[in-house]
Amino acid sequence: MTNWTLVLPFIGYLLCLLGFGYVASTKLDDLSDYLLGGRTIGSGVTALTLQATSMSGFMFMGGPALAFNQGLWALWYAAGDFGGGLVNLAVLGRNLRRVTEALGSLTPIEWLEDRYMHVSVRIAGATIAIVFLAAYVFAQFIAAGKAIESVSGLPFLYGLTIGAGIIVLYTFVGGYLAVAWTDAFQAIVMAIGINIILIAGILEVGGPGALINELAAKDPTYLSIWGKGLVHAGEWGVVAGAVLIYSIGYMGLPHSVVRHLSMKDPDTAKGAAIWNVFYNTFFVYQPYILGLVAIVVLPNLSDPEMAIPRLATSLLPGILAAVILAALMAAVMSTADSLLIMAGSILARDVIQRFAADDLSDNQMFVWSRLLVLTIGVVGVVVAAVQPPGIFDLVVFAFGGLGTAFLVPNVAGVYWDRANWQGALAAMIGGAGTNIIWTVQDLQAVSAVHPFFAGLIASTLLMVVVTLITEPPTGQAISIVQRARRADTAPQGTVQQSARSLAPEARAIGTYLAVDDGASPTATGNPAVNARPADD
């Protein structure tokens, strides 16, 4: 039965958002304002926007479900999520950044093509990225369906269809609904909302100590690092996969550097990193802890992914619960919309525009990316309707696929000069393929090895074997990689403040300076070296 005390505030919140977006759009009336919204409205908003577009559905539904089912074991994933950026930065990030910048690459897929100098690497990379982004989008569809189901009382299938329909429509014609301010607003409401539910939940069970005692009383293995019933006892392959999946999976997430030239005082997003840490501190662990609270407060919960919605509606006043669930819905829309746009852009820029046809009209390009969005939408609804996978499983599958496809070619590209395009291609396809097979066949159950870890092993083996049985790489990318690797490390503050978007210019100027100084130009593949200015 429809609970109007939930439905009305839920709809009211989304309508307020619409009004908020409209007001914002009157302030942001040109492309510069939209594009550089993060600059004009501050680094904090930029950071919160990124958070809203990367977490949402998974954190509200997938994380708590895992904790509900497995207890403290879920925190392995949270640890990897929280530390992911740091690990990336500290272990591989520094050299990878130096090498990609020396090559002038602006996106991860572009870097792989620049390093391995073969178009197939770019096409395979783009295709793999699109497939796993689609899986990530499916997870958002399911989250949207469940959010609507929990508020309206409609069957899941109706909620799913309505949710997916709204998301695809929003992606197609969202206009001012999609401004950065509204994303940041969702992030704030989500962060505050989840902490309110957490406080209410902890109070309900009688405090943190009582929570631990209650969990121990129900089943002491809830508090084990090996999962409920010690199902993962001694399975270090599974633990390693859980910890590494986010820290490494993020590396495979497609992203691009938007290059812009400002005539005003440049305001780089220097504060964004601080906001990210702040947001992570108040958001990353809470959903998992709420999953633990739900074990005590909602022991008969039939769908663990509904832990937070059910906790919200049972512990908070109706209006507050509805607002939090509406923020969840809006954040899910934002995440799915960003992922769909990203997938469309990859298809257009990295596949069609780059390789398919020079004479493809703008209109055809536009239609292609629209078709991709529509296809992902339809397939996502069908998959979720026929046999809805868990949100957590889908997100782990997506991150695992991206990580297993890209980690090994990235590492080999930096540290192994012998690595060639054949090896990289085999590693990408083999790693992602192994992750898919391992997941679909549930081989973790018989092997005690996480699909992500299995994919990494397969990817590494293929990289090494295929590289060694094929010709060594030719071309000049290797000499640039070697030069960047040999180069002294710059002071950390200087590295952090460096404008990554200037990498292509810096590479071309480096080549020009080498020639100008009379040195033999280290060939870079850049044809600029001997050319003179052409008439425009």
Add this chain to the structure above:
Amino acid sequence: MATTSPHTTITVFETDVSSAAAEKILVETDKEMADATADRLVYYPYRVFGFDLHAEALLDEFDDRVYCGVDLCNDKEMFIEEAPKTTETVVDEDTLVPPADDLTAPERTARRYLMNLARKELRVGSLPDLTVVADRRIYRPFHVVTCATTAAQRLTYVVDAVTGEFHRVYLD
């Protein structure tokens, strides 16, 4: 006898960052950055297009004049926030970074970039309409700065004389 290169008149983005300011920017990035010396100025070529953009989204419509520069050495695009302020200047031809000679369609590059941006940022409902209203070659000045660190390293950077942003150059 010293020889001099020919000079030429070019259009450059208006410069806000002097060589002294470029040095200061780099020195202030880290305590370990002991010293910086701006050695020379080089000019980097872009083809800059102005477009009238018309796009429609849900309950909304955008009309905007947008600018996009195409890096003539790498064929990479750059969004320019507003009408570029430029000046004419006479420079030594040796200070011009030479463009690639195989870039055949910078306008198409710019157009597709803006199309993608409009779709991504504005969530437009139909194909945005882009009409070229300006098309110029403009050079962006970069200071080439050699830095010394407290660990006695010598590092080379380029500092954008328009914005003050910088990036390392990897030289042998």
